[in-house]
Amino acid sequence: MGQIAFDGMRKHLLADFTRLYMLDLHGNVRQNPKLSGTTHNVFGIRVGVGVTVAVRKGAQRPASMSHYRVPEDWRKEQKLAFLQERASAGAVDWHGLFLSETDGWMVIKSAWDVAFLPMATRQARRRRGSFSGVIFGDFSRGLETARDEWLYDFDPGALTRKVKALVENYNADLDRWRRAGKPNDLDNFVTYDDTKIKWCSRLKEALRQETYAEFSASRIRACLYRPYERRFAYFDSVLNHRTGVFARAMPTVGAENENRIIGVTSPGSEKPFMALVARSIMDLHLVGSGASAQCFPFYLYDEDGTNCRENLTDWALEHFREHYGDEKITKWNIFYYVYAVLHHPEYRMKYAQNLKRELPRIPLAKDFWGFSKAGKELARLHIDYEKLEPYPLRFIETCSGVLGTGGVRSDVGPSGARPRAKYGSPQAERRSALRTPLSYRVEDKMRLAKDRRSLKVNDSLTLGGIPPEAFEYRLGNRSALEWVIDQYRVTEDKHSGIRSDPNRADDPEYIVRLVGQVIYVSLETVQIVNSLPAL
Numbered sequence: 001m002g003q004i005a006f007d008g009m010r011k012h013l014l015a016d017f018t019r020l021y022m023l024d025l026h027g028n029v030r031q032n033p034k035l036s037g038t039t040h041n042v043f044g045i046r047v048g049v050g051v052t053v054a055v056r057k058g059a060q061r062p063a064s065m066s067h068y069r070v071p072e073d074w075r076k077e078q079k080l081a082f083l084q085e086r087a088s089a090g091a092v093d094w095h096g097l098f099l100s101e102t103d104g105w106m107v108i109k110s111a112w113d114v115a116f117l118p119m120a121t122r123q124a125r126r127r128r129g130s131f132s133g134v135i136f137g138d139f140s141r142g143l144e145t146a147r148d149e150w151l152y153d154f155d156p157g158a159l160t161r162k163v164k165a166l167v168e169n170y171n172a173d174l175d176r177w178r179r180a181g182k183p184n185d186l187d188n189f190v191t192y193d194d195t196k197i198k199w200c201s202r203l204k205e206a207l208r209q210e211t212y213a214e215f216s217a218s219r220i221r222a223c224l225y226r227p228y229e230r231r232f233a234y235f236d237s238v239l240n241h242r243t244g245v246f247a248r249a250m251p252t253v254g255a256e257n258e259n260r261i262i263g264v265t266s267p268g269s270e271k272p273f274m275a276l277v278a279r280s281i282m283d284l285h286l287v288g289s290g291a292s293a294q295c296f297p298f299y300l301y302d303e304d305g306t307n308c309r310e311n312l313t314d315w316a317l318e319h320f321r322e323h324y325g326d327e328k329i330t331k332w333n334i335f336y337y338v339y340a341v342l343h344h345p346e347y348r349m350k351y352a353q354n355l356k357r358e359l360p361r362i363p364l365a366k367d368f369w370g371f372s373k374a375g376k377e378l379a380r381l382h383i384d385y386e387k388l389e390p391y392p393l394r395f396i397e398t399c400s401g402v403l404g405t406g407g408v409r410s411d412v413g414p415s416g417a418r419p420r421a422k423y424g425s426p427q428a429e430r431r432s433a434l435r436t437p438l439s440y441r442v443e444d445k446m447r448l449a450k451d452r453r454s455l456k457v458n459d460s461l462t463l464g465g466i467p468p469e470a471f472e473y474r475l476g477n478r479s480a481l482e483w484v485i486d487q488y489r490v491t492e493d494k495h496s497g498i499r500s501d502p503n504r505a506d507d508p509e510y511i512v513r514l515v516g517q518v519i520y521v522s523l524e525t526v527q528i529v530n531s532l533p534a535l
Contacts, residue, residue: 013052013054014065016054016056017054017055017056018055018056018057018064019054019055019057019064019065019066020052020053020054020055020064020065020066021052021053021054021055021065021066021067021068021089021092021094022050022051022052022053022065022066022067023050023051023053023067023068023069023070023092024048024050024067024068024069024070025042025048025049025050025051025070025079026040026048026049026069026070026071026072026074027040027041027043027045027047027048027049027079028046028047028048029041029046029047030046030047030270030477032072032272035072039075039076040073040074040075040076041076042076042079042080044076051083053089066094067094068093068094070082072349111363112351112354112361115363115364116361116362117134117135117316117319117362117363118133118134118135118359118361118362119134119135119136119139119264119296119338119359119360119361119362120134120136120138120139120296120359121133121134121359124137125137125138125139131313131314131315132313132315133315134313134316135312135313135316135334135338135362136296136297136311136312136313136316137300137311137312138245138248138297138300139245139295139296139297139359140244140245140246140294140295141244141266141284141292141293141294141295142244142246142263142281142282142283142284142285142286142292142293142294142295143223143233143235143240143242143243143244143246143281143282143283143284144241144242144284145233145239145240145241146198146200146203146240146241147166147198147200147239147241148283149493149495149496149498149500150162150166150197150198150239150496150498151163151166151233151234151236151239151240152223152225152231152232152283153232153500154231154232154500154501154502154503154504155232155501155504155505156220156232158501159220159232159233159234160215160217160220162498163215163234163239164215165196166197166213166239167213167214167215167239169191169196169197170203170207170213170239171212171213173190173191173197173207174207174212177189177190177207178210186204186207187204190204190207194493194495194496194497195496195497198496200241201241202241202242203239203241206238211238213236213238213239216236218253219234219235219236220232220233220234220235221233221234221235221250221253221256221280221281222256222280222281223235223280223281223282223283224263224276224280224282224283224286225283225286225487226283226285226286226483226487227276227286227287227475227476227480227483228385228480228483228484228514228518228521229483229484229487229488230280233281233283235250235281242284244295245295245300246281246282246295247303248297248300248301248302248303249261249295249297249299249300249301249311250280250297251301251302251303251304251305252301252304252305254305255299255301255305256280257279258299258308259279259297259298259299260277260278260279260297260298260335260379260383261277261279261280261282261295261296261297261298262275262276262277262295262296262335262338262339262342263275263276263277263278263282263286263293263294263295263296264293264296264342264359264360265287265291265292265293265294265476266291266292266293266294267294267355267356267357267358268356268357269287269290269291269292269356270291271287271288271290271291271476271477272348272352272474272476272477273348273352273356274287274474274475275339275342275343276382276475277339277378277382277383278382278383279383282295287475287476287477288476288477288478294359296311297311298310298311298312298331299311310331312331312335316331316334317330317331317334320334320337320364320368323364324364324368326368329368333368333369333372334372336372336373336374336375336376336378336379337362337371337372337375338362338375339375339378340371340372340374340375340378340532341362341363341365341371342360343375343378343525343529343532344532344535345529345530345532346534346535347363363535365533365534365535366533366534367533367534370532371532371533374528374531374532377528378525378528378529381521381524381525381528382521382525385517385518385521386514388517388520388521389517389520390513390515390516390517390519390520391467391470391516391517391519391520391523392465393463393464393465393466393515393516393519394464394465395461395463395464396454396461396462396463396464397438397460397461398460398461398462438460439458439460439461440457440458440461440508440509440511440512441458441503441508442457442458442488442489442490442502442503443458443459443490444490445485445486445488445489445490446485446488446489446511446515448482448485452466452468452471453465453468454466455485455515457511457512461512463512463515463516466481467519467523469522469523469526470519470522470523471522472522472526473521473522473523473526473529480521480525481515481518481519481522484514484515484518485515487502488502488511489502490502490503
């Protein structure tokens with residue numbers, strides 16, 4: 001039950017029946033990795049299971065619907081016992097349902113619809129300047145380049161070379177089109193060669209408008225490409241397909257020093273809901289393909305970076321102050337309050353179906369300051385993760401001798417203390433000439449052991465002592481650590497031939513250090529989230 005593929009189905013059922021009873025037995029393993037099909041699903045399958053009882057009784061109108069959801073973490077034995085105990089529809093404590101605004105889905109009539117505050121709405125965004133009833137005035141999806149392999153890179157130097165080549169190839173086609181008399185059929189005119197250029201509707205529109213592209217080093221900007229994966233992006237109105245709110249939220253490098261942006265999973269995604277804050281541009285597919293991100297900045301600017309103004313509305317400030325009777329509440333306090341609420345386990349579980357179909361709505365919890373302070377600490381961890389002290393992992397070095405003998409050396413102090421060599425300081429120790437030199441480079445990709453307690457960086461280095469709790473901090477369908485393992489790999493785009501290498505020449509230890517930092521962030525995040533006040 002509840003899959004997007006079935007939107008509208010309940011509406012049509014109501015046209016044929018006078019009464020509907022819908023029982024949600026959960027068990028969707030893809031949406032909740034903590035579940036197992038064999039232990040939590042009544043049929044032992046991977047998708048969720050539901051029971052619908054449809055009753056037709058004369059011409060009674062209006063038709064009505066009722067819904068009941070068993071706890072998601074129930075094992076199949078508990079679910080089967082529930083069904084056996086409540087053998088008829090009359091034995092279930094049903095909740096009333098109603099049609100959503102789009103007439104596509106039935107949602108539980110609850111505080112979500114009555115008392116929760118919309119984070120933002122498209123209607124309020126269109127009004128421009130009249131933002132009553134919402135927390136954020138403006139928002140948009142993340143940066144959409146339509147040519148990531150050309151406009152993203154770990155290395156700003158490599159990005160510069162790619163963009164300059166792309167600019168030359170695009171401008172050459174523009175010149176050729178003008179010389180040819182500007183034929184209308186662009187689709188059959190432009191050069192289709194992924195090793196030279198990649199087209200989209202926006203780039204063809206720019207060509208038709210005779211807008212030349214140009215390279216500017218100031219347009220190379222930091223971007224959160226995936227969770228805890230920072231890349232450089234070429235931020236440009238011609239070469240990007242859609243820049244969204246970031247043309248106003250991050251128009252200059254200076255904005256990165258003061259602005260903060262909350263990114264959440266867009267409605268319509270099949271991936272579990274997540275939230276992540278950043279001080280930079282965010283990519284459209286922040287949590288991978290098949291899901292887009294909606295981004296809510298604190299500040300907005302003019303395109304030249306001037307006229308800084310708050311995007312968190314005056315209405316929201318007045319509403320929070322009046323509700324809590326506290327004039328000390330600021331817009332930043334509300335920003336962090338929202339960020340903490342979006343992480344609350346009960347909020348995500350209870351309103352999972354609502355979050356799939358509309359932008360988040362925020363409850364007014366009893367303990368405002370408890371949430372606000374927790375949200376501020378979460379934001380500090382999630383934004384400044386590269387500045388944090390890494391979790392102390394064991395460095396396991398694979399050694400090899402000239403005669404083919406091998407061995408393993410583990411550098412770890414008492415109680416898991418950090419190794420003597422601080423992430424490979426060359427002066428930390430002298431190595432035997434018979435041993436393979438320790439390397440921090442990811443040659444292909446890192447590999448997690450089956451027990452997930454160690455991570456092979458390369459043939460000479462394995463990181464041991466990964467705590468199981470590190471995998472509990474999840475963003476979408478992966479943990480934060482798994483995002484780092486998956487994304488920090490050497491790849492080559494099969495169409496363009498463009499190679500992506502996450503290793504940093506200026507900081508060879510960066511990836512290994514990042515693994516430890518993200519583990520630390522994960523453990524701290526889980527602890528804070530589990531300690532959040534009740535909703």
